[in-house]
Amino acid sequence: TGFRAPSLSELAYNNGPFAFGPAASLALDEETSKGFDLGLNYYGASGLELGAVYFNQLIEDEIFFDLINFFGYLQATGDSKSTGVELFFDFPFSEQWRVFGNATYNDTETPDDLQRVRRPEKIANLSAEFRTLDQRLTVLANLRYSAASEDELFGVGRLDLDDYVVLDISANYQLTERTEI
Structure with a gap:
Protein backbone atom coordinates (compact mmCIF):
# COMPACT_ATOMS: atom_id res chain seq x y z
CA THR A 1 0.00 0.00 0.00
CA GLY A 2 1.09 3.56 -0.60
CA PHE A 3 0.18 7.10 0.31
CA ARG A 4 1.01 10.42 -1.39
CA ALA A 5 -0.08 13.67 0.19
CA PRO A 6 -0.67 16.63 -2.14
CA SER A 7 2.58 18.54 -2.63
CA LEU A 8 3.00 22.11 -1.43
CA SER A 9 3.23 23.13 -5.09
CA GLU A 10 -0.11 21.48 -5.93
CA LEU A 11 -1.80 23.07 -2.92
CA ALA A 12 -0.29 26.51 -3.58
CA TYR A 13 -1.26 26.44 -7.26
CA ASN A 14 -4.90 25.65 -6.49
CA ASN A 15 -5.03 28.38 -3.82
CA GLY A 16 -3.20 30.93 -5.97
CA PRO A 17 -4.28 33.32 -8.72
CA PHE A 18 -3.84 30.87 -11.62
CA ALA A 19 -6.36 28.18 -10.63
CA PHE A 20 -9.98 28.63 -11.64
CA GLY A 21 -13.12 26.61 -12.20
CA PRO A 22 -13.28 23.32 -10.32
CA ALA A 23 -9.62 23.55 -9.19
CA ALA A 24 -9.89 26.95 -7.49
CA SER A 25 -9.53 26.37 -3.75
CA LEU A 26 -10.10 22.63 -4.23
CA ALA A 27 -9.03 20.78 -1.08
CA LEU A 28 -6.95 17.95 -2.50
CA ASP A 29 -7.03 14.66 -0.62
CA GLU A 30 -4.13 12.23 -0.51
CA GLU A 31 -3.67 9.60 -3.18
CA THR A 32 -3.61 6.05 -1.94
CA SER A 33 -2.41 3.00 -3.79
CA LYS A 34 -2.44 -0.73 -3.45
CA GLY A 35 -0.30 -2.96 -5.54
CA PHE A 36 2.00 -5.88 -5.82
CA ASP A 37 4.63 -7.25 -8.11
CA LEU A 38 5.85 -10.76 -8.52
CA GLY A 39 9.23 -11.44 -10.07
CA LEU A 40 11.46 -14.28 -11.08
CA ASN A 41 15.22 -13.94 -11.71
CA TYR A 42 17.73 -16.36 -13.17
CA TYR A 43 21.47 -15.92 -12.58
CA GLY A 44 23.72 -17.98 -14.85
CA ALA A 45 27.31 -18.98 -14.14
CA SER A 46 28.45 -16.91 -17.16
CA GLY A 47 27.08 -13.73 -15.55
CA LEU A 48 23.83 -13.85 -17.54
CA GLU A 49 20.84 -12.48 -15.67
CA LEU A 50 17.27 -12.98 -16.92
CA GLY A 51 14.14 -11.74 -15.23
CA ALA A 52 10.41 -11.34 -15.49
CA VAL A 53 8.11 -9.24 -13.31
CA TYR A 54 4.30 -9.05 -13.20
CA PHE A 55 2.93 -5.86 -11.63
CA ASN A 56 -0.54 -4.70 -10.62
CA GLN A 57 -1.24 -1.27 -9.12
CA LEU A 58 -4.46 0.48 -8.14
CA ILE A 59 -4.39 4.24 -7.41
CA GLU A 60 -7.33 5.86 -5.64
CA ASP A 61 -7.99 9.62 -5.86
CA LEU A 67 -3.99 19.94 -19.37
CA ILE A 68 -7.19 20.45 -21.36
CA ASN A 69 -8.72 23.47 -19.59
CA PHE A 70 -5.75 24.43 -17.36
CA PHE A 71 -8.05 24.75 -14.34
CA GLY A 72 -5.27 23.53 -12.04
CA TYR A 73 -4.78 20.34 -10.06
CA LEU A 74 -7.80 18.06 -9.97
CA GLN A 75 -8.52 14.73 -8.37
CA ALA A 76 -9.83 11.66 -10.16
CA THR A 77 -12.91 10.17 -8.56
CA GLY A 78 -12.38 6.45 -8.65
CA ASP A 79 -9.51 4.10 -9.30
CA SER A 80 -6.72 4.28 -11.86
CA LYS A 81 -5.09 0.97 -12.74
CA SER A 82 -1.79 -0.22 -14.11
CA THR A 83 -1.01 -3.87 -14.80
CA GLY A 84 1.66 -5.42 -16.90
CA VAL A 85 4.79 -7.44 -17.40
CA GLU A 86 8.46 -6.50 -17.63
CA LEU A 87 11.17 -8.76 -19.04
CA PHE A 88 14.85 -7.95 -18.66
CA PHE A 89 18.31 -9.33 -19.26
CA ASP A 90 21.94 -8.46 -18.57
CA PHE A 91 24.77 -10.34 -20.27
CA PRO A 92 28.45 -9.53 -19.76
CA PHE A 93 29.79 -11.54 -22.69
CA SER A 94 33.43 -10.59 -22.11
CA GLU A 95 35.55 -8.71 -19.62
CA GLN A 96 35.00 -5.50 -21.59
CA TRP A 97 31.58 -5.90 -23.22
CA ARG A 98 28.11 -6.06 -21.75
CA VAL A 99 24.66 -5.98 -23.33
CA PHE A 100 21.46 -5.44 -21.35
CA GLY A 101 17.87 -4.43 -21.88
CA ASN A 102 14.25 -4.60 -20.89
CA ALA A 103 10.78 -4.63 -22.42
CA THR A 104 7.60 -3.58 -20.63
CA TYR A 105 3.92 -4.01 -21.45
CA PRO A 120 3.14 4.16 -22.93
CA GLU A 121 1.69 0.71 -23.32
CA LYS A 122 4.96 -0.61 -24.77
CA ILE A 123 8.51 0.37 -23.80
CA ALA A 124 11.80 -1.30 -24.65
CA ASN A 125 15.48 -0.50 -24.06
CA LEU A 126 18.55 -2.18 -25.52
CA SER A 127 22.01 -1.14 -24.34
CA ALA A 128 25.60 -2.07 -25.11
CA GLU A 129 28.51 -1.05 -22.91
CA PHE A 130 32.25 -1.19 -23.53
CA ARG A 131 34.92 -0.63 -20.84
CA THR A 132 38.65 -0.59 -21.36
CA LEU A 133 40.64 -3.11 -19.37
CA ASP A 134 41.95 -0.38 -17.07
CA GLN A 135 38.29 0.72 -16.46
CA ARG A 136 39.12 4.35 -17.31
CA LEU A 137 37.00 4.63 -20.48
CA THR A 138 33.34 3.60 -20.69
CA VAL A 139 31.24 3.93 -23.86
CA LEU A 140 27.50 3.27 -23.67
CA ALA A 141 24.88 3.09 -26.42
CA ASN A 142 21.22 2.90 -25.44
CA LEU A 143 18.33 2.42 -27.87
CA ARG A 144 14.91 3.36 -26.42
CA TYR A 145 11.51 2.54 -27.95
CA SER A 146 8.10 3.82 -26.83
CA ALA A 147 4.73 2.98 -28.39
CA ALA A 148 0.98 3.27 -27.86
CA SER A 149 0.82 6.38 -25.67
CA GLU A 150 -1.79 9.13 -25.36
CA ASP A 151 -1.76 12.73 -24.16
CA GLU A 152 -4.18 15.58 -23.50
CA LEU A 159 -4.75 12.31 -28.89
CA ASP A 160 -2.46 9.43 -29.75
CA LEU A 161 1.24 10.21 -29.49
CA ASP A 162 3.62 9.03 -32.19
CA ASP A 163 5.72 5.99 -31.41
CA TYR A 164 9.40 6.86 -31.23
CA VAL A 165 12.92 5.48 -31.06
CA VAL A 166 15.85 7.34 -29.47
CA LEU A 167 19.53 6.42 -29.59
CA ASP A 168 21.72 7.80 -26.80
CA ILE A 169 25.50 7.46 -26.93
CA SER A 170 27.73 8.52 -24.06
CA ALA A 171 31.35 8.20 -23.03
CA ASN A 172 33.12 8.73 -19.71
CA TYR A 173 36.84 8.94 -19.17
CA GLN A 174 38.49 8.98 -15.75
CA LEU A 175 41.37 11.46 -15.88
CA THR A 176 42.41 11.04 -12.27
CA GLU A 177 41.04 9.26 -9.21
CA ARG A 178 38.78 12.28 -8.54
CA THR A 179 38.19 13.67 -12.04
CA GLU A 180 36.02 12.22 -14.79
CA ILE A 181 34.83 13.72 -18.07
Missing part, protein backbone atom coordinates in the same frame (compact mmCIF):
# COMPACT_ATOMS: atom_id res chain seq x y z
CA GLU A 62 -5.12 10.29 -8.28
CA ILE A 63 -3.99 13.93 -8.37
CA PHE A 64 -3.36 15.32 -11.87
CA PHE A 65 -2.96 18.66 -13.64
CA ASP A 66 -5.78 19.53 -16.03
CA ASN A 106 1.82 -1.66 -19.29
CA ASP A 107 -1.99 -1.76 -19.53
CA THR A 108 -3.35 1.37 -17.84
CA GLU A 109 -6.86 2.61 -17.18
CA THR A 110 -8.42 5.75 -15.69
CA PRO A 111 -11.70 5.77 -13.75
CA ASP A 112 -13.32 6.71 -17.11
CA ASP A 113 -11.97 3.51 -18.76
CA LEU A 114 -9.41 5.47 -20.83
CA GLN A 115 -5.67 4.89 -21.10
CA ARG A 116 -3.72 6.95 -18.55
CA VAL A 117 -1.99 9.85 -20.33
CA ARG A 118 1.75 9.75 -20.96
CA ARG A 119 1.94 6.09 -19.87
CA LEU A 153 -3.68 19.00 -25.06
CA PHE A 154 -5.41 22.33 -24.53
CA GLY A 155 -7.98 22.97 -27.24
CA VAL A 156 -7.53 19.48 -28.71
CA GLY A 157 -8.38 16.96 -26.00
CA ARG A 158 -6.99 13.41 -26.06
